[in-house]
Amino acid sequence: MDRLHLMTVFVAVGEEESFAGGARRLGMSPPAVTRAIAALEERLGVRLLERTTRHVRVTEAGQRYLDDARRIIAEADEADEAAAGSNAAPRGHLSVTAPVLFGRHYVTPGIVDYLRRYPGMEVNAMFVDRVTNMMEEGIDVGVRIGELPDSSMRAVPVGHVRRVICAAPSYLAAYGAPQTPEQLAQHTIVQSAGSSTPPDWRFASAGRVQSLRFQPRLVVNSNDAAIEAVRQGFGVTRLLSYQAAPLLASGELQLVLEDYATPGIPVNIVHRDSRQGSVRIRSFVDLMAGRLRAEPILRSKK
Structure with a gap:
């Protein structure tokens, strides 16, 4: 089987923690997904998933491979997008995170606008009041409120809150x-x-x-x-x-x-830095940055 296909199947099963869930996500039959995982584990010579009657969990080796597979798949998608041209309409899947209330009031309307503009896109939004590890959790774009630590992520300033x-x-x-x-x-x-x-x-x-x-x-x-x-x-x-x-x-x-009152707290959109520049990520960040910069609540540093 194609190696990139096997990686895609493994990522779907690992993220869903279910063979059936991975099959539904990919539109495949459960037996086909089971065969793909078995072929991948045989090729690598390592067990990637622990199976019980109720749950599927990635092993320690599987977690490392999951992180690498996400990155490789994302880079392959970006290479396809770059070859197709920067004017191509974005297609595929995007994962977004933000704090709960901020996501509800300010990010969700932007996501709806984005999906209406680009019918070929799907978005998974995770709104949580904690700092997510975007690389480990497979998230493409995040809204961060507060000073940013040094990282490989690219940041787009959009305003301040206090x-x-x-x-x-x-x-x-x-x-x-x-x-x-x-x-x-x-x-x-x-x-x-x-x-x-x-x-x-x-x-x-x-x-x-x-x-x-x-x-x-x-x-x-x-x-x-x-x-x-x-x-x-x-x-x-x-x-x-x-x-x-x-x-x-x-x-x-x-x-x-x-x-x-203390000085304002910066608000940034952060996303993976990439050489090709994903059309999916770039189009979403551009749209969201424009919307957030127009929000009066984000304009004052005082």
């Missing part, structure tokens, strides 16, 4: 609004414990940045839950400006301590 502190009008009417950061210690704190949320709250004043840590009465593992708690009048929380924007606009939340 951290804001807010509470419901009913809470502020009952307990008063804090006038200084230190006064937050006397208030009910609701804090999200997401992996991208630092525990220290930072404030800017007189040209310097001050970090404070408060004892929260409620800790939740999602920004949605923190927003809902304070919307109901239970305490003060810290959010990113885009997360709070709808409720600030409706008057359900109010900002506090605005004079102590």
Whole structure:
């Protein structure tokens, strides 16, 4: 069998963790998928998958091969696209990631626009409030909020967001609004414990940045839950400006301590760097960058 075909089958089974799921993705019969995996393992002389009655898991060797196979398939696709010409309409599959609320409100409309423009494309969107390893998880494009570490990824700046502190009008009417950061210690704190949320709250004043840590009465593992708690009048929380924007606009939340706001946090679209430049990735990044740069919520650094 063709080696690239065998790799494609293995990637589908490994990502789906199922022979049947891989077969459905590729439009193949389950027996054909089973034969392809057996042929690949025989050719390599190593077991790539561990099979049980309920699950399929990649082995340690299989995980290394899965990462390499994804890269090789992507480079082959890019070579085809480059040969077909930069004006060819994108076709195929694209994987995209972003934080949950940002993905829901700002990335999903862009994905819908993209799919309407390019009928030959399919998109898998994974919205999670954690930093994904795009190479290991086979993701083509991601939206990152925060400073970027050095990596092989290419970054396209699209704007800034900022951290804001807010509470419901009913809470502020009952307990008063804090006038200084230190006064937050006397208030009910609701804090999200997401992996991208630092525990220290930072404030800017007189040209310097001050970090404070408060004892929260409620800790939740999602920004949605923190927003809902304070919307109901239970305490003060810290959010990113885009997360709070709808409720600030409706008057359900109010900002506090605005004079102590820290500088904006960069927002970037990141994607794999490649020599050929994938038409699929390039067309999506161009569309999404244009949409995000036009969003008012991303324009201010202050």
